[in-house]
Amino acid sequence: MTDSGTPTLQLSAACCAPASAEALQAPAAEELAKVFRALGDPNRVRLLSLIAASDSGEMCICDLTDPVGLSQPTVSHHMKQLAEAGLVSREQRGRWAYFRVINGTLMAAAKTLLPA
Amino acid sequence: MTDSGTPTLQLSAACCAPASAEALQAPAAEELAKVFRALGDPNRVRLLSLIAASDSGEMCICDLTDPVGLSQPTVSHHMKQLAEAGLVSREQRGRWAYFRVINGTLMAAAKTLLPA
Structure with a gap:
């Protein structure tokens, strides 16, 4: 095999260092991805920001x-x-649901993924 | 209208407080959502974690x-x-691409969304 050849998985395996023991395993990665996925939509980012502010x-x-310009069913779906994802808590009072940011969920996810 | 009626957008508008000036506007929310969306997949979470570790x-x-058990084209797509999203930098050296975590992108996004 020469350098001009197409890289193959065999070559890849030969050059591979062992995965670091500190890297996240699949179940933990799925947990974190769930938190980040919930924030992968600009409307949900705005909704969380509104509550935080x-x-x-x-x-x-x-x-x-009104602030996000969406119908209540759509906002309910986002909430x-x-x-x-554990980013907000919900409390029903009469006909309306009230939401609070759960402090620490997002920061903990970020720190778990990329410890300083 | 009584309390037993279905909530409507008219009622919603009547009860609405003005949006906080500190809440994120749409363009900023889209920027943050892009970062979080990139991490909304467990394989990408693991890849970033591997590089960080x-x-x-x-x-x-x-x-x-090898650590994530995916083909090189799939890993290239994730990377x-x-x-x-600004989470890693890429440097081509000969036939291989090398990646580093861009420190601060994720934490800055988290802090922008939910300042302490």
Whole structure:
């Protein structure tokens, strides 16, 4: 085999160093990916930002629709994904759901992936 | 309208507080979502983790295929998405591409979204 040949997986295997013991394994990677995936949509980023920036630290879903210009069912769908990822908590009060940012989820995910 | 009625957007508008001035606007939200979206896949999370955990701080693409059990074209595709999100830098040396984590991109995105 010469340098001009097409790289193959055999060559790749020959040159491979062992994976670092500190690198994330698949189950942990899936957990982190779930958090980041929830934020992979600009509307969900804005919704989380709105709640984080609110004076009381919580927002009614009824206050979240107008700023993002989406219908309430769509906002509810987005909020469900944020809640399932552990990024917000949800409390039902009468007819409305209220959301708070769960502090630390995002930062913990970032630090787990890329410890300083 | 009574409390037993279906919430409507009219009611929603009536109860809405103005959006906080600190909340992210759409273009900034899209920028952040791009970073998080790149990490919304467990394989890309593992790839970034492998590079971050490597002794030299950089990894050849030829060393990334085996740990994640994917073909080189698939790993190349994932690495391109990480590079486009500003999470890794890429340097071509001869036949192989080498990748380094761009420190700060992920943490800056997290802190922009949820300042402490």
